[in-house]
Every structure is written in C-alpha cells, then in structure tokens.
Amino acid sequence: MHPLRRAAASSLFLLTTLLGGCVVLTGPQPDVNPALLAPEAASGYTEKPGWYAQSFMVSAANPLAVDAGYDMLKQGGSAVDAAIATQMVLGLVEPQSSGLGGGALILHFDGARLTTFDGRETAPASATETLFQDATGKPVPYFDGLVGGRAVGVPGVLRTLERAHAQHGRLPWRTLFEPAIRLAENGYLVSPRLARLLREDRFLKKDPVAAAYFYDAAGQAWPVGHLLKNPALADAMRQIAERGADAFYRGPIAQEIVDKVRQHPTNPGLLSTADLADYRPKQRDALCTSYRVWRICGMPPPSSGGLAVAQMLGILENTDIAARPPGRDGLDPEAVHLFVEAGKLAYADRGRYVADPDFVPIPGGGLAALLDKTYLAQRAALIGSRAMARATAGRPAGLQVAWGGDASPELPSTSHISIVDRFGGAVAMTTTVESAFGSRQMVHGFLLNNQLTDFSYASRDEDGPIANRVEGGKRPRSTMAPTMVFEGESARLVLLAGSPGGGFIINYVAKLLVGVLDWNMDLQQAISLPNFGSRNGPTELERGRVSEQVAARLTEKGHQVRMDEQTSGLQAIMRIRRNGQDWWFGGADPRREGVARGD
Structure with a gap:
C-alpha cells in the first residue's frame, strides 16, 4: 500500500558512502571562491524517527521553535499563529538562517483554498543594475558585495506575517511573541550547529554589535551550551507585539536599520526609511501542476522553486525513475542519472526566464508554456x-x-517550517536571511539580510539583458520551494514540505517527492535519503552518504562528479492511515537540529 495511505514505518533507510568536493558555477557571475559557496556547514547527522499526531503538528529546524509553535496550536491557534511564534524563536536561536531582518515565502491552505504570500525582500528604490559592478561595468568580487550594507534589501517577513495573521490568525498578535520574548530575556543554550557556524565565519566579528553578542572578549565564539541572552531583540519584539509591524517599518527601529546600512565604513548601501515604510507583501496564485495522480503546488515567481520542481517532476514523468527505487546496495545509478539530467534541464530554464514577474513577466505562453x-x-x-x-x-x-542567462550564486542559510492545525489549515513557509548570518550586520538584536546578492551581478550578456538583474523596488529571484501535495484535483492535502539550501533547494524538495510519490518510502525515509542532483553543472553528491560504486558508475556515464556536504534541512508533514484512522506523520532532516511535535 502507498505510504500516503498507511502508517509510516519506523525504520530509516540507511545508505553507506564515501567522497568529497566543491561547487562549480556556470554562466555570468562575480569572482568568487567556489568553496565559499558550498552548502551550509553540516553539524552532524542524527537519525530521526518521525513523529505522529492526529490533530495538529509543527515541524521546524529547532526544538525550542517547535515548542513555541506547538504551544500556539495547543491554545487553539491556527497554522499561521503557530508559524509566527515558530519564526520568532527561530530568529533568536538560529540567527544564521532567518529572522526579523529577512524574508519569507508562504503557502497557506485553509482547508479549501490555497494562497501564497510573497514576503521576498525588495531592492531599494534608488538601486540600479550597476549596484554590484565597478566603474568599468565588471561585477565586483562576490563577498565585496555581500558583507556590509550594499546587499541589504527591505526585510519582508514581518509585514508578510502580519498580513497572513490578519486573514487567518485566531490568537491575539501579541500572544504569538511571548515565547520568543521569554527566551530572549532569560537566555537559550547555544546549539552545536550555531557554535560551529560562529567558529567558522570570518566576517561576523567585523561588525562590533555582532561581535559583542556572538563572541567573548577574546574574540572566541561562544561554546555549545553557553547561555546567550538577547535583551535588544526582546525589546524589538515587545514593541512589535504591542504596535504591530509598524514598530519595525516606521520609527526608531527603521531608522537604526537605515543608519546601519548607509553608514557602513567600507560597503554602504542605498536603503532608506521610505523603502521600509513602503514595503508591501504580495499575494499571488499558487503554481500547481499534475504529477501522476497527484497535484503539486508551490510558489510562483519571483521564486523559481515551484516552477523548477514542477518541471523536474514533469520531465521525470516521461522516464522509468519510479521503477528504480534504492535497493540494499543503495541508490540506483540510473535513477540518479535521470534525476540529475532532469535537474539540468529545469535549472537551465529557471536561469533564463525567472525573475520578479512585476518587472519581467514571462512572455508568450508564460508559466503554462514552461509546464506544458x-x-x-x-x-x-x-x-x-x-x-x-x-x-x-x-x-x-x-x-x-x-x-x-543568469547563474547568480544563491547561498544556503535558510529555514523551513511545516505546520498543520486542527481546523484543516496548513502552512509551508521557507524563511531566510540568505547567506549564513546574512550581511553580517546586526541591529537591535537581529541580523540584516544580504538578499540583493540573489540578483545577477552582471546585468546583460551576449543574449541580451538578464531578467534577474537589479532594479529599484524589484524582488530578487529565489530558489525557495515550499510545497504542498494534494490528491488529484481534490482539496485533500496529503503532504507539505520545504527545505533550506540556497541553489540546492529544488533538488532537495524534488528528491523528497520522488522518494515518497514514486519509490513508496515513508516520509522520514525520503528525507533521510542521500542528497544528489545538479544545478546545470557538475553532478553533486552528498559526501559520506553516496557509495563510491554509484559515483564510479556515474563517472562512466560522463558525469563530472563533485562531493560536498549537501546539508539539506527538510521539514515535512504527511497524512497517513494508521489503525484505520487519519494521522499526521512529521519528519525532520537528520542533517540539522529539527524535530516535529503535535497532538
């Protein structure tokens, strides 16, 4: 029986491995050391069992954040209520990945209708396509553009959550901030993941505010288990809880953000108080397509994630990948070959056509033509x-x-939240500050994003202007891919998922869907599968998890194999049948610190 109609197995599908490597980018791009663009550093691999619930559930990247979302659901809150509480705690305990200074893309299902909320950051109104170019028109070195004020876009997550709450919230706005405020004031313990990333980052301590918070007087990163308090963030959240998002987008906090960006000593940006005050989230129609007997729904542009995942599945529908599940010896090399080649084709289209549709609508048949x-x-x-x-x-x-053609390097520090509530509602939300610790600029207890580096540093090539070039007020292309799966054309939700991982996100989400929908794995098995894919360059395999035999077979077929950590962060929830009843089964990526919890 298919796993969407049976209880999920408790055993994990374990695969062995060996290997190592780097990331290679193609197309127009700034000078950048590929090693710096490898997936966000791994912090260990801990097998996860999967979790069961009947009424409601939250799956997120940190147990403290999951507890906050669970508490809101327990109080009778909606999935949106839980998402807000979860996000606020994530911004505190996982600051390298998301927070008030970033953005988010949200799929919301109310039991009958699917809506998307586009909380992507925007470029300052005064920005032009030469933002990341020198006087000669040549793209500046990548990190010269990233660290400092130049790459900071208008944060979108808070205003977007406020709009979602106005439409779908059940609990008072201020209630949703209480768990994060308590943790910020009383302190939380530095996790192994945060401690490792702090030790390895070479830019963060250059910001005096960030250095004083994340490092001791000798400049050493706080160790695992250190009690870290953030009274500045508690103050910001208290103001937002009382006065709404205006407390962030207008007034003293907004002025602090602008001053930080514009007064950077070596790399100032263009952000203004008017840019913050004028920010508006967008609500767009979800991008849905059929795959075998399922309906797969995701984000439309400016995210390329929904389109690319749908294209990959549509291409694979014409292959025999479903007949090639992993076996006792691990992944089937031919299945990996098919998946990789489908990814190359999808990534080629996204690099050519996808950008902010308010600036660069796809002409002709548009998205429908690309999904035909x-x-x-x-x-x-x-x-x-x-x-x-x-x-x-x-x-x-x-x-x-x-x-x-655009091949902007999208960095992998992001987080994903999947939530179902007792009322039939669901949220799949991917949230980010872009690079690990964003622009490495800290204001009022939170880090500012570097999302403008998701634009192409180059503005045109021999084929013409690049769709994803910088323009004032424009939203940069994203790879984030929050996804929901429904039974055929019905409103029966059977799966919701997403992942961090920068340019790798599309492959991570597509791998999960193939694992569950084609290979009949339970959700946790599919999450735990080794990661593999291509971003229209080398064939990238998860180091230590894909066998040397598979790598050798792919090499024989002409693949340029690269090995790296492939640190996905899949958080997902699936409807199953257990003891004759509907249950929710939650999964969390073993490569990160996430869990799922529900009743």
Missing part, C-alpha cells in the same frame, strides 16, 4: 544514456524572448 506536458516530454527526450555537459534553456511554443 508536450514541452516537458520534449525536454525529457533530450536525456540520453550519457550525461549532458550543460543543458540549454528550452523554447516552448509561443515563448520568444532574448534574455541573458
């Missing part, structure tokens, strides 16, 4: 027995445009 079953079958026919070196973007019927 005939077009995807034609793309699948390009997959042969040997690896493509690099795929080129397709030209679906009616879609004629001269855009340059």
